[in-house]
Amino acid sequence: MKDKLLALRDEALSRLEHSDLEAWRVEYLGKKGELATVLRGMATLSAEERPVVGQYANQVRAVLEEAFAARKAELDSHQATLREQAETIDVTLAGRISYLGAEHPLRKVIRRIEDIFVGFGFTVEDGPEVELDRYNFEALNLPKDHPARDMQDTFYLTDEILLRTHTSPVQARTLERRCPETPIRIVVPGRVYRRDDDDATHSHAFMQIEALVVDHGIRMSDLKGILVQFARELFGADQEIRLRPSFFPFTEPSAEMDIRCIYCHGDGCSTCKQTGWIEILGCGMVHPHVLEAGGYDAGSLTGFAIGMGVERIAMLSYQVEDIRQFYLNDVRLLEQFATLTR
């Protein structure tokens, strides 16, 4: 009986590889299979032999079942391999990519600058582009026929209504609206208009960003502090700045801020006209007349204002030579900004 089992085991194992797996299982392990047949013969054995042979028989069953499972796994894996081979594709082919959108470079610059000032605790304000002479000029210490109005040729819609020539009327409006509240800390992005013929450096419409702080005890050194930090955030941690005296009707003292040339780092190049410095924005301490026009007491409050051209910063940052590029909207240029992470 024992020999019979051993012979059965060896035969089954030797045939496993060449048989159909299911047929093999039915033949040897099935209810009517060889092993079952042998076991049915156990009834003829003596009571002493029966447990011994039974144990033997179970061992053989275990060996065969294990062999079956291993063979099945082997065949399944082979099947899977074949299936994958049949399904193999060229992974180097491009995927179904959807179009990549992009933010316009001018909007990108505005967002960046807004974020810097929001980080300083400034609120973003805006105001109308079609403005009253009163806010665009008069409240900003630019009475009618002031020669400084010539600095900004204006598009008029009527005698009193015009397209704002700068974002500064939002200063006047904010002061008037919020008076006597302090502190005022605002940043104002927006579109402005000047009656200039379009060329590589002029556009009849362009964008500015303006910042205004009004409070007790605001000093010009605070202005410088904000500017130093602003320049570092916008252009890099080691960015140097300098202030030069200048003139704006709505600030006194007034200054022009230069940054150390971001291309030659001060050695002199064509961008900085060999000076090592690039003019980037105008600023100054809010003129007392502007504070008074807004209802504030210029004797006890001071403030500073900063104004810059968005296109100029975009031109410098992205090395765009012609301001009109921003308004042509050639998608071949705009698409390049899809890959810029900030």
Next chain:
Amino acid sequence: MKITWNWLSQYVDLQGLTPKQVAEDLTNAGIPVEYLAPVATGIENVVVGHVKSADQHPNADRLRVCTVAVGAAADLTIVCGAANVAAGQRVPVALVGARLPQGPIGKSTLRGVASEGMICSASELGLDVRLLPRDQTTGIFVLPADAPVGESIVEYLELSDMVMELELTPNRSDCLSLRGVAYEVAALYSRKVSMQAPELRTPPQEKLPLTVEVATDRCMAYSAQVVSGLSLRPSPLWMQTRLLAVGVRPINNIVDITNYVMFEWGQPLHAFDYDAIAGGRIIVRDAQREEALMTLDGQARALEPAMTVIADPEKALGLAGVMGGESSEVTANTRAVVIESALFDPLQTRRTGKRLQLRSEAGTRFEKGIDPAATLPALARAVELLCAYGGGAIASGPRLAGAALADVEPGQDAVRQVGVRAARAAAVLGFAVDAGQILSVCERLQFAAREENGTVLVDVPSRRPDIRIEEDLIEEIARLVGYDHIPATMIVGPLTGGELSRAQYLTRLATDHLIALGMQQVVTYSFVSPTVAERMRLQPDDELLRMIPLLHPLSEERSVLRTTMLPSLLEVAEYNVNRRRVDLRLFEIGTVYLPESLPLQKQPTERRVIAGLLIGQVQAPSPHGESRTIDFFDVKGMVESLLLRMGLEDKAQYTRSQAPFLHGGQAADIETAGSAIGLIGKIHRDVCANFGMDLTDAFYFELSLEALLPLVRDRLRVEDLPRYPGVSRDLALVVSRTLPVAELLSSVRSAAGLFLEDVRVFDVYTGEHVGDAEKSVALRLSFRSRERTLADDDLQEPMAAILRAAKSAYGAVLRE
């Protein structure tokens, strides 16, 4: 404003300073020097020569063989081709080995005669020939007879003098004169200005009488004097070269002297022909209605009462501060001139100049305001120079009129007192300032000042009209101490949280969402052409026609403010399609300008609009099957996605739009609760064609940001997750093909009862299995109870109710 180094050095001590240093320091003090370079460069070994003889060349008709003395032992033989060379002239001679801007000069032989150098023309010396009189630019440059033979031409013509161009801010009109710049430089280096004001002189005998009368309040001061016996000739060469260097064309001694003195003192002057003035009487008055004047430039000008004229009792002689008249112009026949030095109302000068489109160096100075203290010295200086270089003699006493001269002490500046407190200066600037420092700054500026109870009282001279209030003086302190001295500090005050307004935040959200959907942001101009109305097929009563016109547009093409974003985006599309970029998904969040009425009475409403324009393929070409052209539902999907992102998709309704610029069958107005928030649709074929795009299926959408603003969701409380499973049922209803599915859905929703959770259309079928005028709409209805698991029985009544409602409202039939 241009000046030269040598000219400046006449009025302020520049010892030990270099032009480069001064230019840099002026720039840092708020007087930016835009340009700094010598008058001419690259000239060596060119000297003044004396032409002793000029004989015909033996072998050439057009050449002369000259013997030229150059101050050396031996005279030179030079062959010269210029027609104007003649014996006795003083001329610039380039010696052998000389350098000129266009190259070196060597020994040469011309038609058999050896030439030992070259006699030079003005252009060969690098002078600006456009500004020189014609007779000095044809042929060789003939120098005055007293030019010292042998002297270097660079020295003689001051060609190494440095020209500085100042870019002045409007407040610094004082620096429109060498006098002003001299004071500025003096302040920078604590030096003294040495500028003498000559005194007005009265002749022993009044030869040519003159009276002056001011009959308008638009002339604050008028001074004049007659100089006779003049001979009109070129001004001295040094004066010509200086004027040339600062960009003024030399004309004759009289004109040159008025210009020279204007640069020196900042006071414009005018010379009238004395004989043209009837009765020797000058009257300054307002122009009369219908009065006419022939100005110096030969133009007949129609005058208006708003203009001020210089007149005699019979006629207008010139426009005050703007331009002289032809009848009183100084000519070769002039035997005496009246020199005018006056103060005219800046506004009047500015308006008249603008009205007649006349801009001049003099006009600019009048507009910005002139120092009354310079008026009389300038007159005296001009008279002095006319006597010295015009052969003239004083023929009348100086005549003065006008209130402004009354307060001026001869030789003394008028002053305005402005106080500045050291504590205030320190508080504004952010660094320590004491009275001593302020006094020292005043000393440098040559302002008299004294301290009184903590305030420094400053006598600001009239040459600095920009200094009026304490802050102006604080700027002077900061400027002269140096802006570099200002420390960088942090604002002291309460913390404030920076933030965006809701509208700004929503703008960013929409921008980011549309970009993520693959759209390209653009930025377009707000000005459009009025022709867009017609190109957009707008009807006469369309409110989009109310485009606000600019009073003075730069071009017809950009002459009105847009009322819709569509033409702006179409222009961008056209530009790109013309460059073969035919797959476009453009958007802009821009402004449109909607007036309440036209002509404009008040500021228009400015509405922010999210607008998009899509053309071309749904996807970029890929190897994975054919792409297809974008259609209405691609675009609607984007709009729905954006509205969903803002939390209001459920609220939006789409109804067929009548917009004339959109396709009659593929356009919808978007509304929420009955108010319009935007529109979407295929752009009308003709509109595409009118914007230069024939082929294209183009789609457009716009959403009003203001309309969305009150609807967006910025708070969320999460719903509990359901505890019981939902059940879904599909239902196909056959309805009329023209029935909008949205209507069917709304009747289904209202009939379905409490358990309906969601209903979606998953198929719309038309074809052989339904009638020609019918369609089958397949709905998937999801039901759920929050209290229990629904059984089949629970759905029988709702399903029956849905069918009943659809049948009674739309004749819907269940499709088996």
